[in-house]
Amino acid sequence: MTSAPGSARTGPAATPSPGPSNHSSPVRPHRRRWGRTARWSGWLYVLPAMLMYAVFVLRPLALTFQYSFYDWNGIGVARWAGLDNYLTVVTDSDLLKIISNAFILIIFFSLIPVALGLLVASLVRRITAGPFGTAVRTILFLPQVIPLVAAGIAWSWLLSSNGLVNQVLRAVGLGGLARAWLGDFNTALPAVGVIGAWVLLGLCTILMVTGMSKIDPALYEAARIDGAGPVREFFAVTLPSLRHEIGVCLTVTVIAALASFDIVYISTSGGPGLQTTVPGLEIYRLAFSQRQVGLASALAVVLMLLVLACVLPIQRLTREGKE
Amino acid sequence: MNLSRREWLTGRVFLIALVLVTLLPFVSMLSAALQPRGTVPTGLAWPSDPQWGNFVDAFTVANMAALLRSSLLIVVGVVPVSVVIATMAGFGLGQLRVPGGRFAFGLLLLGLTLPFEAVITPIYYQMRDFGLLNTRWAIILPLIALYMPFAVFWMRAHFSNVPIELSEAARMDGSSTWQLFWRIQVPLARPAIASLTILLFLWTWNQFLLAIVLVDDATKRTMAGALGAFQGQWGTDLVLLCAGSLLILTPTLIVFLIFQRQFIKALLQGSLKG
Numbered sequence: 001m002t003s004a005p006g007s008a009r010t011g012p013a014a015t016p017s018p019g020p021s022n023h024s025s026p027v028r029p030h031r032r033r034w035g036r037t038a039r040w041s042g043w044l045y046v047l048p049a050m051l052m053y054a055v056f057v058l059r060p061l062a063l064t065f066q067y068s069f070y071d072w073n074g075i076g077v078a079r080w081a082g083l084d085n086y087l088t089v090v091t092d093s094d095l096l097k098i099i100s101n102a103f104i105l106i107i108f109f110s111l112i113p114v115a116l117g118l119l120v121a122s123l124v125r126r127i128t129a130g131p132f133g134t135a136v137r138t139i140l141f142l143p144q145v146i147p148l149v150a151a152g153i154a155w156s157w158l159l160s161s162n163g164l165v166n167q168v169l170r171a172v173g174l175g176g177l178a179r180a181w182l183g184d185f186n187t188a189l190p191a192v193g194v195i196g197a198w199v200l201l202g203l204c205t206i207l208m209v210t211g212m213s214k215i216d217p218a219l220y221e222a223a224r225i226d227g228a229g230p231v232r233e234f235f236a237v238t239l240p241s242l243r244h245e246i247g248v249c250l251t252v253t254v255i256a257a258l259a260s261f262d263i264v265y266i267s268t269s270g271g272p273g274l275q276t277t278v279p280g281l282e283i284y285r286l287a288f289s290q291r292q293v294g295l296a297s298a299l300a301v302v303l304m305l306l307v308l309a310c311v312l313p314i315q316r317l318t319r320e321g322k323e
Numbered sequence: 324m325n326l327s328r329r330e331w332l333t334g335r336v337f338l339i340a341l342v343l344v345t346l347l348p349f350v351s352m353l354s355a356a357l358q359p360r361g362t363v364p365t366g367l368a369w370p371s372d373p374q375w376g377n378f379v380d381a382f383t384v385a386n387m388a389a390l391l392r393s394s395l396l397i398v399v400g401v402v403p404v405s406v407v408i409a410t411m412a413g414f415g416l417g418q419l420r421v422p423g424g425r426f427a428f429g430l431l432l433l434g435l436t437l438p439f440e441a442v443i444t445p446i447y448y449q450m451r452d453f454g455l456l457n458t459r460w461a462i463i464l465p466l467i468a469l470y471m472p473f474a475v476f477w478m479r480a481h482f483s484n485v486p487i488e489l490s491e492a493a494r495m496d497g498s499s500t501w502q503l504f505w506r507i508q509v510p511l512a513r514p515a516i517a518s519l520t521i522l523l524f525l526w527t528w529n530q531f532l533l534a535i536v537l538v539d540d541a542t543k544r545t546m547a548g549a550l551g552a553f554q555g556q557w558g559t560d561l562v563l564l565c566a567g568s569l570l571i572l573t574p575t576l577i578v579f580l581i582f583q584r585q586f587i588k589a590l591l592q593g594s595l596k597g
Contacts, residue, residue: 040421040422041500042415042419042420042421042500043415043421044415045411045412045414045415045419045421045500045504046411046412046415046416046421046424046427048408048411048412049408049409049411049412049471049474049475050412050427050430050431050471052408052464052467052468052471053430053431053434053468053471053472055468056446056449056464056465056467056468056469057434057437057442057465057468057469057471057472058430058434059445059449060442060444060445060446060449060465061434061437061441061442061445063445063448063449064441064442064444064445067444067445074448116341119337120334120337120338120341123330123333123334123337124334124335124337124338125334134583135342136338136342137583137587138579138580138583138587139342139345139346140341140342140345141579141583141586141587141590142345142346142349142576142579143345144590145525145575145576145579145586146529146572146575146576147528147529147531147546147547147550147572147575148529148531148547149529149531149547149550149551149554150547150550150568150571150572151348153352153550153554153564153565153568154348154349154351154352154568155348157348157351157352157355157561157564157565158347158348158351158366162363162364162365162366163351163366164347164351164366164367165366166366167365167366167367168366198344198345198348201341201344201345202341202345203590203594205341206587206591207591207594210591230330248594249594252594255436255438258438259438259439259440261439261440261531261532262531262532262547265531265535265551266551266554279440280438280440280532283440283441283443283444284440284443284532284536287443287444287447288444288447288536293444296444297444297445300438300440300441300442300444301441303438303440303441304437304438304441307436307437307438308436311436
C-alpha cells in the first residue's frame with residue numbers, strides 16, 4: 001500500500017485536517033508514504049468506539065425517529081401514524097404543560113446558580129489554596145459527586161411537612177407558610193427547582209471563581225482608577241472576562257433542566273397532578289407504563305431538538321471572540 | 324489584589340453561607356437517621372439517645388453487600404473498556420488523522436448533548452431482543468456507547484494538542500503505530516486518562532435511568548438505581564430511609580474525599596470542555 005511519493009494529487013488521506021497542530025512544514029516524501037498507510041490503518045483505533053456508538057446510540061437514535069411516526073404499543077403490530085404523534089405533542093395541553101415545566105426549571109437550574117455563582121465569585125475573587133479553600137471547594141463539590149437520587153431523597157425530607165425548612169419557618173414565626181412543599185399544587189415545581197439549584201450551585205460557583213482568578217488584577221485596578229464602582233466594575237470587567245465560564249455553566253445547567261429525570265422521579269414522581277412532570281419523566285411513563293411508544297418517541301425527538309435549540313445559541317454567543 | 328476589608332468580609336460571609344446550605348441536607352438526614360425507629364423525626368434535632376444501630380439495620384435491609392458488588396461489577400464492565408476504546412479513538416482522530424475522521428467526529432458530536440431519555444425506549448427493545456434485559460450487560464453495553472461522545476471528544480482534544488513531530492520522530496526510529504500509541508502517546512496522556520476515568524466512574528456509579536428501565540432486580544443495579552428501589556420500598560420509614568441513603572452514599576464519599584483533588588480537577592475540566 002505505498003503511494004507514489006510526491007504525486008501531485010493526493011487523496012483525502014494525505015490532507016492534513018485543519019486543527020490546532022503545527023502541521024505546516026512541507027510534506028516530505030517518506031513521511032507521506034507511511035502517512036497514508038498509517039492513516040488508513042488508523043481506523044483500527046477508531047473503529048471499536050465507533051462500532052459501540054453505532055450499535056447502542058446511533059441505531060437507537062434512528063429507531064426513536066422511526067417509532068415516532070408509528071402508533072405502537074410495544075408488542076402488537078405498529079400502525080403508520082404519519083405526523084400524528086408530533087401533532088399531539090404540539091397541541092395536547094398536558095404535553096405542552098409538561099414541556100413548559102422544563103423551561104420553568106431552567107430558571108432554577110440555570111439562572112439562579114449562574115447569578116448566585118457570579119455574585120459570590122465577584123465578591124470572593126479567589127479561593128485561597130490553604131486548608132480553608134480546600135475545605136470550601138470540597139464541600140461545594142459534594143452535590144456533584146452524590147447521585148441525584150440521593151439529593152432528591154435528602155430534599156424530599158427537608159421539604160416535607162416535618163422537615164427542616166418548615167422547622168426554620170416556624171422558629172422565625174412564619175409557621176403560617178409551612179406546608180408540604182413538594183405536595184402543594186403551587187409550590188411543587190419551584191420546590192423541585194430548589195433541589196436542582198442546590199445541586200448545581202456549587203459547580204457554578206467554583207467554575208466562576210476559577211475563571212475569576214485568571215482575570216488580570218490590573219484590569220480591576222484600571223477600572224478603579226477610572227472611578228468605576230463595584231457595579232460598573234462588574235459589568236465592564238467581570239462579566240466580559242467570564243463569558244466562557246458563564247457559557248459552560250449555562251450549557252451544563254440548561255441540559256440538566258430540560259433533560260431532568262432523577263430528581264423529579266424521586267421527589268414527586270411528577271405530581272401533584274402534572275405540576276412537576278417533565279419531558280424525561282413523561283417519555284418514561286408513556287413508553288413503559290402506558291405503552292404509547294410512538295408518542296413517547298415523538299416527545300423524545302422534540303426534547304432532543306429543544307436541547308439543541310437552547311444549547312447551540314449559548315455556545316455561539318459565549319465562544320465568540322474566544323477563537 | 325486590593326480588596327477592601329468590607330468586601331473581603333462580605334465575600335467570606337456569602338461563601339460560608341453557601342457551604343452551610345450545601346451541608347444542611349446531609350446533617351438533617353443524619354439527625355433523622357439517628358432517631359429511634361418508628362418515631363416521626365423533625366427537621367434537625369440531635370437525638371438524646373442516638374440510634375447508631377439504625378445503620379446496621381439499613382445495611383442488612385438494603386442488602387448493601389450485594390449492592391456494592393453489583394455496582395463494582397458494572398463499573399468494572401464499563402470504565403476500563405470505555406477508557407481504552409476512547410483513548411484509541413482519540414489517538415486515531417487526533418494524532419493519526421484518519422481519512423474521514425472529521426465525519427466520524429461529527430457523528431460523535433451529535434451525541435454530546437443527547438439526553439439519555441431520547442434513546443432509552445429503543446435501547447430497551449434492543450436489549451429485550453438481545454435477551455439481556457435484567458442482566459448487568461443491559462446497563463454496561465449502552466453506557467459504554469453513551470459515554471463515547473464525551474470520552475472521545477475529551478481524548479481527541481488531548482491528542483490533537485500533542486505535536487505531530489513527536490509521532491514523526493518515533494516513526495523515523497522505526498516504531499510501529501501500536502508502539503507509538505502504547506509506548507509514547509499513552510504515557511503522555513496519563514493525566515487526561517486519569518480525569519476521564521474518574522468522571523466515568525462517577526457517572527456510572529450514579530447512573531439511574533438505565534438502571535431502573537433495564538434491570539428490575541435492585542441487586543443487579545448501580546448504586547443510584549438501588550437507592551431508587553430502596554426509597555420505593557422504605558419511603559414511609561423515614562428513619563431507615565435516611566440511614567440507608569447515607570449508607571449508600573458512603574462509598575462515593577470516601578472515594579471522593581481520598582481523591583478529592585483529582586475529582587475536582589476532573590469535574591472542572593470536564594465541564595469546561597464538555
